[in-house]
Amino acid sequence: MTNTHADYQLSQLDQLEAESIHIFREVAAEFEKPVLMFSGGKDSIVMLRLAEKAFYPAKIPFPIMQVDTGLDFPEVMETRDNWVNRLGVRLVVASIDDAIANGVLVDDGKTSRNRMQTATLLNAIEENGFTAAFGGGRRDEEKARAKERVYSHRDEFGQWDPKMQRPELWSLYNGRLHAGEHMRIFPISNWTELDIWDYIGREGIEIPSIYFSHQRRVFERDGMLMTETPLNPMRDGESAEERTVRFRTCGDITLTGCVESTASTIDEIIAEVAAARVTERGATRGDDRFSEAAMEDRKKEGYF
Amino acid sequence: MGATDGQMDLLRFATAGSVDDGKSTLIGRLLFDSKSIFADQLEAVEKTSTDKGHGYVDLSLLTDGLRSEREQGITIDVAYRYFATPTRKFIIADTPGHVQYTRNMVTGASTADLGLVLVDARHGLTEQSRRHAVLLSLLRVPHLVLCINKMDLVDWSEETYERIHAEFTQFATKLNIPDLEVIPISALNGDNVVDRSENTPWYHGPTLMHHLEHVHVASDRDLVDTRFPVQYVVRPKSDEHHDYRGYAGQVAGGVLKKGDEVIVLPSGMTSKIEGIDLFDQQVDEAFPPMSVTVRLEDDVDVSRGDMIARVKNAPKPSQDIDAMVCWMTNEPLRPRQKLAIKHTTRTGRAMVKDIQYRLDVNSLHRDQEAGELGLNEIGRVQLRTTVPLLCDPYSKNRTTGSFILIDEATGVTVGAGMINSGS
Numbered sequence: 001m002t003n004t005h006a007d008y009q010l011s012q013l014d015q016l017e018a019e020s021i022h023i024f025r026e027v028a029a030e031f032e033k034p035v036l037m038f039s040g041g042k043d044s045i046v047m048l049r050l051a052e053k054a055f056y057p058a059k060i061p062f063p064i065m066q067v068d069t070g071l072d073f074p075e076v077m078e079t080r081d082n083w084v085n086r087l088g089v090r091l092v093v094a095s096i097d098d099a100i101a102n103g104v105l106v107d108d109g110k111t112s113r114n115r116m117q118t119a120t121l122l123n124a125i126e127e128n129g130f131t132a133a134f135g136g137g138r139r140d141e142e143k144a145r146a147k148e149r150v151y152s153h154r155d156e157f158g159q160w161d162p163k164m165q166r167p168e169l170w171s172l173y174n175g176r177l178h179a180g181e182h183m184r185i186f187p188i189s190n191w192t193e194l195d196i197w198d199y200i201g202r203e204g205i206e207i208p209s210i211y212f213s214h215q216r217r218v219f220e221r222d223g224m225l226m227t228e229t230p231l232n233p234m235r236d237g238e239s240a241e242e243r244t245v246r247f248r249t250c251g252d253i254t255l256t257g258c259v260e261s262t263a264s265t266i267d268e269i270i271a272e273v274a275a276a277r278v279t280e281r282g283a284t285r286g287d288d289r290f291s292e293a294a295m296e297d298r299k300k301e302g303y304f
Numbered sequence: 305m306g307a308t309d310g311q312m313d314l315l316r317f318a319t320a321g322s323v324d325d326g327k328s329t330l331i332g333r334l335l336f337d338s339k340s341i342f343a344d345q346l347e348a349v350e351k352t353s354t355d356k357g358h359g360y361v362d363l364s365l366l367t368d369g370l371r372s373e374r375e376q377g378i379t380i381d382v383a384y385r386y387f388a389t390p391t392r393k394f395i396i397a398d399t400p401g402h403v404q405y406t407r408n409m410v411t412g413a414s415t416a417d418l419g420l421v422l423v424d425a426r427h428g429l430t431e432q433s434r435r436h437a438v439l440l441s442l443l444r445v446p447h448l449v450l451c452i453n454k455m456d457l458v459d460w461s462e463e464t465y466e467r468i469h470a471e472f473t474q475f476a477t478k479l480n481i482p483d484l485e486v487i488p489i490s491a492l493n494g495d496n497v498v499d500r501s502e503n504t505p506w507y508h509g510p511t512l513m514h515h516l517e518h519v520h521v522a523s524d525r526d527l528v529d530t531r532f533p534v535q536y537v538v539r540p541k542s543d544e545h546h547d548y549r550g551y552a553g554q555v556a557g558g559v560l561k562k563g564d565e566v567i568v569l570p571s572g573m574t575s576k577i578e579g580i581d582l583f584d585q586q587v588d589e590a591f592p593p594m595s596v597t598v599r600l601e602d603d604v605d606v607s608r609g610d611m612i613a614r615v616k617n618a619p620k621p622s623q624d625i626d627a628m629v630c631w632m633t634n635e636p637l638r639p640r641q642k643l644a645i646k647h648t649t650r651t652g653r654a655m656v657k658d659i660q661y662r663l664d665v666n667s668l669h670r671d672q673e674a675g676e677l678g679l680n681e682i683g684r685v686q687l688r689t690t691v692p693l694l695c696d697p698y699s700k701n702r703t704t705g706s707f708i709l710i711d712e713a714t715g716v717t718v719g720a721g722m723i724n725s726g727s
Contacts, residue, residue: 002335008559008591009522012314012393022554025536029608029649053583054595057548058540139384146383165381165405166717167632169414170552172646172708176715190395192386300498 013198017050022171023150023187024134025056028061030175031132031183034093037121040063040076041250042207043136046196047188049205051134063090065133067121069113070097070251071231079208094124113252121158122158125182132175132183140192150189152179156180197273201266210247213264217242224257248273312388315521318397318445320414320436321422326453330422330491331398334513337498340387382412391517405432405682407632407667409439410720414706416440417521418447425458425488428468431666434475438665441479442628442682442722444702446524450484451512455504456490462506479666480699481520487512525592529696530558530566531619531704532612533648538597550581550597551606556602556648556703557696558614560590560598568604568620569611569694575602592703609650611694611704619704621692622726625654628663628698629685631677633711633718637685638676645689645716648708652691654709660684684724698722 010018027034028302036051038044066080084091096113099105099120099251107116125133139146149165151173166174175183187197200207217228219240226232232254245258246269263269321327334340343463385396393430397412399405419440423433433450440448450472458464469486476484487496488504489512495501498513510518538550560566564577580587590596598612606612613619629638637656645654662674662683672682677683698705709719 008525008527009313010594012312015314015593018593018595022535022593025552025595026649027538054552055536055538056581056583056597057542057545058538059542103570136715140386143383147381162381167411169411169708169717169720170703170706171415172706174646174708174710174715174717176644176710190384190386192388192393194359195387195393279613 002103013195013202016188017053017196017199019171019190020050020187021054023173023185024051026173027132027134027175027185028055028184033130034062034129034132034134034185035125035128035130036062036064036134037136037275038058038066038091039136039250040066040080040208041136042196042200042211043138043188045079045083045205045207046191046199047134047136048087048089048202049199050187052087060087063092065092065094065124065128065130066096067117067124068093068095069117069252070095071113071254073208073210073227073247073250073253073256075210076208076250079206082206092124092128094120096120110276112255118158125158126180130182131177132185134185136185136188137186138191138193138196139186139189148189150186151175151187152184153177154182154184158182159199160184165273189301194273195269197270198244201270208250210250210258211269213244213246213262215242216245216258218245218258221257225259226257227253229253312390313522314393314395314396315418315516315519316397316416316471317418317420317516318399318409318416318440319420319422320399320409320435320440321420326424326491327398327422330451330453330489330497331396333491333494333497334394335385335387337513338389339386340385360638372564382408389513389517394516405435406439406630406682409436410443410630410632413440413443413445414702416443416445416719417524418448418449418450418519419445419518421469422451422453422491425452425454425461425464425468429471429475433472435665437472437476437481438668439478440698441476441481442665444480444699444722447483447485447519447521448481449487449512449515451491452486452488453491455488455495456493460503461489461502464505465507479565485509485515485519487515492690498648526557526701527559527591528557529617529701530560530564530612530614531556531696531701532560532598532606533650533694533704534606534610534612535649537607548599549603550599551610551612552595552597553612554595555590555592555700557592558617560596560612562588565615566612567615567618568598568600568606569613569618570608571605571690573602573604574615575600575604577601577711609648611648611690613694619694619696620726621694623689623692624657625687625689625693625695625707625721625726626724627685627687627721628682628724629677629709629722630682630720631679631718632720634679636676636678637683637719642712644710644712645687645707645721646710648704649694650693651689652689652693653712654687654689657686657688660686685721687721693723693726695723695726697725 100107104123105119149168153181214285217240218225219238245263247258385397388392399408399412421436452468465488489496496511533553534551535553538552540548567574578599578601580590639656641656643654661670661672696704705723707721708717711718
């Protein structure tokens with residue numbers, strides 16, 4: 001039997017998919033209680049799709065968890081519910097409002113909800129006894145993330161210690177844990193923003209409508225276009241007007257800016273992303289702007 | 305970023321060479337020239353460079369992502385970077401040239417199709433460049449590129465290029481390097497990186513980018529010896545799929561075909577492939593690195609850790625393993641030591657029977673008196689395992705020929721192994 005190698009070649013998108021599915025299966029096989037962290041954004045939707053494929057025709061063998069900041073876009077929550085219903089997965093909601101009400105968190109009026117996510121998340125992981133939490137982090141997003149392993153070990157305080165990372169060899173992932181520790185798992189580490197969009201287009205995946213061009217009342221803050229909403233009161237000198245925009249990421253409505261765009265199909269978005277000269281986070285995420293090591297610091301605390 | 309197309313292919317490469325050889329500058333240039341550096345990233349780097357009082361834009365700041373790395377101006381750990389051209393997507397495992405080289409090099413090179421070693425034209429081959437070539441050869445990275453950098457500082461001397469080329473070729477005869485390309489470059493000025501340089505009219509080979517885009521990696525896989533480590537058993541037990549029983553995994557070698565007679569190891573039961581599922585599609589065949597789900601005609605007992613292979617071409621289950629081990633922790637590896645071992649989807653325990661020799665990765669000398677392996681050392685080790693491993697020589701298959709060793713007390717990965725043989 002002779003095979004010609006050219007006949008047996010996978011495109012890079014298929015290779016990435018195969019690698020991610022391998023990771024999902026590895027975790028489901030080796031960890032007692034995994035959970036998939038789900039924000040409703042494009043990356044976590046791709047993750048859910050990959051998980052669906054990994055175990056088909058069986059259902060996804062773990063729940064998904066959303067950290068509800070109370071400040072999420074309604075369009076994103078709608079998409080979340082559609083996915084949950086279609087796949088029949090169990091949804092765990094870890095709510096910052098509940099955490100504040102229960103005294104787990106204190107709202108000092110200064111800390112952003114994004115930062116409060118960390119404590120809420122760690123608390124939910126501990127309460128539910130989750131031993132592995134899938135996250136949609138990609139190494140191309142941010143330079144601290146470029147250093148992230150696929151299996152990222154967290155101590156009993158949920159902390160990441162970049163100097164103590166386990167070497168990761170071949171596709172042999174080490175999932176050993178002590179009591180109270182957990183692992184963060186990043187199955188789409190090697191995907192880029194463009195890969196995500198290519199995949200969404202290829203698979204015809206449903207994503208929140210805010211990714212596509214639409215009319216929105218926005219105001220300018222710190223060079224970003226923010227949504228006009230009672231959740232994010234305008235300050236002196238700020239004024240809202242209607243513009244044609246879309247979002248590149250889905251986060252907290254008070255911190256996530258949009259970009260002016262007329263891209264209304266996946267193909268148009270891909271063309272726009274391919275030509276973009278600013279990263280998605282640089283363009284639209286207020287939470288990364290606090291310091292050069294903002295992401296690294298949050299990750300050390302337990303952010304994903 | 306280049307134009308995108310889901311059909312382009314993927315090349316993973318690992319970089320080596322010390323920081324002074326211009327590695328960060330070269331990576332910076334590849335990213336910059338392929339338009340993979342975004343304006344906000346470049347602005348941040350420019351600002352930090354100015355804040356630090358540099359008179360130049362320090363492109364290494366793009367790659368040193370951690371606070372402690374920027375503080376110390378060194379790269380601590382492997383970082384992964386991405387760029388794409390219209391034909392290919394690239395994943396760079398950027399391994400530091402710092403003291404902890406071996407462990408990080410092994411990590412970065414374990415998944416690489418190509419290794420890129422950088423040397424400074426003024427200094428020629430150093431201990432470091434030889435060591436990196438040895439490691440890439442040991443890890444069976446099939447393609448190697450030697451970039452002779454800073455050619456501008458030796459007046460674009462063809463003679464210097466030829467001398468280093470010859471010196472390396474001589475050295476490489478002792479190694480296993482199936483494909484070698486030697487390219488004269490200036491990373492700083494971009495000569496022969498993306499565009500052909502007018503300064504090297506005597507050089508007729510490809511530019512670095514051209515080579516990276518065109519090097520043929522598809523043929524590096526073993527498509528003959530069918531290996532399918534079972535990862536997970538899919539049993540929906542739903543009304544719709546009541547009797548479905550599928551074995552999920554990633555093909556590690558060969559081609560699985562519907563109708564193939566197969567053997568399940570280690571039990572030795574035989575059956576036939578009834579179907580191969582790729583999500584909701586059925587496919588006729590599967591090859592590396594596809595993740596698929598295989599159904600068998602008979603109700604044989606198959607679970608995670610088992611392997612499906614062809615009846616007449618199966619690996620021999622073995623508990624006595626002869627392997628090259630790279631040791632990755634401070635506490636040395638010693639005879640009688642017990643460790644956890646993970647090989648494909650199979651996990652067990654292993655005892656060190658013997659450390660045959662320690663390999664000096666500079667001189668390739670085998671020290672048979674060594675007795676133990678320290679941090680970042682490599683040696684030939686005999687192991688006895690509690691469960692039989694379904695292994696192949698690493699030289700034949702990098703997936704079924706590799707394993708990791710885990711310290712059972714700390715849970716840390718402490719060793720990387722490449723199998724010579726099982727018996």
